[in-house]
Amino acid sequence: MNLSIIIPLLNEQDSLEELFNRIAAVCKASKLSYEVWFVDDGSTDLSWSIIENLKLQNPQIHGIRFSKNYGKSQALHAAFEKANGDVIITMDADLQDFPEEIPELYEMVKVGNYDIVSGWKKKRFDNVMTKNIPSKLFNLAARKVSGVSLHDFNCGLKAYKKQVVKSIDVYGDMHRYIPVLAANAGFRNITEKPVQHQARPYGTSKFGTERFIRGFLDLITLWFVSRFGGRPMHFFGAAGTLMFVIGFLSALWLGISKLIDVYAYKIYGNLLANNPWFFIALTMMILGSLLFVGGFLGELIIRTNREQKNYHIEELI
Numbered sequence: 001m002n003l004s005i006i007i008p009l010l011n012e013q014d015s016l017e018e019l020f021n022r023i024a025a026v027c028k029a030s031k032l033s034y035e036v037w038f039v040d041d042g043s044t045d046l047s048w049s050i051i052e053n054l055k056l057q058n059p060q061i062h063g064i065r066f067s068k069n070y071g072k073s074q075a076l077h078a079a080f081e082k083a084n085g086d087v088i089i090t091m092d093a094d095l096q097d098f099p100e101e102i103p104e105l106y107e108m109v110k111v112g113n114y115d116i117v118s119g120w121k122k123k124r125f126d127n128v129m130t131k132n133i134p135s136k137l138f139n140l141a142a143r144k145v146s147g148v149s150l151h152d153f154n155c156g157l158k159a160y161k162k163q164v165v166k167s168i169d170v171y172g173d174m175h176r177y178i179p180v181l182a183a184n185a186g187f188r189n190i191t192e193k194p195v196q197h198q199a200r201p202y203g204t205s206k207f208g209t210e211r212f213i214r215g216f217l218d219l220i221t222l223w224f225v226s227r228f229g230g231r232p233m234h235f236f237g238a239a240g241t242l243m244f245v246i247g248f249l250s251a252l253w254l255g256i257s258k259l260i261d262v263y264a265y266k267i268y269g270n271l272l273a274n275n276p277w278f279f280i281a282l283t284m285m286i287l288g289s290l291l292f293v294g295g296f297l298g299e300l301i302i303r304t305n306r307e308q309k310n311y312h313i314e315e316l317i
Contacts, residue, residue: 001033001086002032002033002034002085002086002087002106003027003032003033003085003088003089003102003106004034004035004079004084004088004089004162005023005035005037005085005089005090005091005102006039006079006083006088006089006090007019007036007037007039007090007091008039008072008075008076008079008090008092008093009039009041009043009092009093010040010041010042010043011044011045012043012047012093012202013046013050014201014202015094015095015202016038016047016050016054016093017050017054018095019093019095020058023036023099023102024060026099026100026102026103027102029103030102030106032102032103034060034085035061035083035084035085036058037062037063037064037082037083038064038093039064039065039066039075039076039079040064040066041069041070041071042066042067042068042069042070048063064082066078071173071175072173072175073172073174074170074171076090076175077169077170077171080165080166080170083162083165085162086110087106087109087110087159087160088159088160088161088164089102089105089106089159089160090160091156091157092157094200094202095198095200095202096197096198096199096200097119097156097157097195097197098195098196098197098198100196101119101157101193101195101196104193105117105119105157106159108159108191108193109159109161112191113189114159114161114189114190115163115164115188116159116160116164116178116179116187116190117159117190117193118150118153118155118158118191118192118193119152119155119157119158119192119195120192120193120194120195121152121155121194122151122194123197135152138153138154138216139152139153139154141216141219142177142180142215145219145220145223146177146180146183146219146223147183148179148180148183150179150190151192152192153176153177153180154176155195157195158179160182163187164182164185164187167182167185167187168181168182168185172218173214173215174222177218177219177222180222231299232294232295232298232299233295233296233298233299234295235295236291236292236294236295236298237291237292237295237296239288240287240288240289240291240292240293240295241288241292242288243287243291244284244285244288244292245288246281246284246288247281247282247283247285247286247288248285250280250281250284251278251281251285254277254278254281255272258272
């Protein structure tokens with residue numbers, strides 16, 4: 001099968017039939033064999049009934065229905081496990097993405113041999129203050145932190161090699177960082193394609209401005225995991241050692257000062273416990289020891305689980 005097209009959705013009853021008809025027409029004109037996976041993420045409207053009716057007339061359609069709203073990442077992950085196509089294309093169900101982009105995306109992956117082709121909505125038809133400007137700032141931060149040079153991480157229209165989606169685990173709100181997850185897994189042949197975008201013809205957006213806050217927090221998590229997830233001792237051990245050394249040197253300086261006061265100047269009665277720096281030094285030594293032990297335990301856990309980890313192997317001799 002050439003294509004698996006994955007469409008996560010939430011309350012998009014008005015757009016589903018038109019969306020599938022356009023997909024079917026495009027794939028037929030391009031002579032591409034395909035399947036469409038609709039993932040109903042807890043819709044409360046007639047979306048699932050429409051998917052069932054479409055399935056009766058179109059065997060290419062498959063559906064996954066969640067009992068409640070779990071989020072776009074979980075919807076994509078469920079469909080990634082089921083997809084059979086050589087190329088996997090994801091797109092939103094709100095008709096803001098153009099199915100007519102599918103053949104070129106497919107060619108870029110198959111002929112151009114790209115691991116991922118990410119859509120880039122250069123000209124957006126969203127609210128400037130609530131979406132356009134925050135999105136530009138978010139994408140700038142994502143490029144700087146992740147090292148993946150994409151202009152539009154949030155674009156739902158993307159194409160992947162099958163091996164990519166089978167090798168990554170999409171969780172939480174990490175759907176916007178799939179290219180980063182793939183790059184960390186060894187798939188670094190990533191590019192982007194300017195795609196058409198239009199205003200939503202039906203319904204309302206399911207994402208508010210809070211998604212950018214969650215996105216920045218997820219970006220920090222992803223940066224930390226990508227840099228230190230496989231070697232926690234490099235972070236926790238280094239931080240713990242530094243804190244312990246500073247605390248120890250501070251305590252040593254306090255002790256030497258006390259001895260000088262007693263033996264050189266005959267000053268008695270000034271207890272170390274009366275000096276706040278004594279408690280600061282002691283706290284730093286304790287925290288440093290805990291961080292070091294935490295890093296050591298993290299290393300033990302990783303080494304224990306390493307045999308269960310699936311790695312992307314490009315070539316085996």
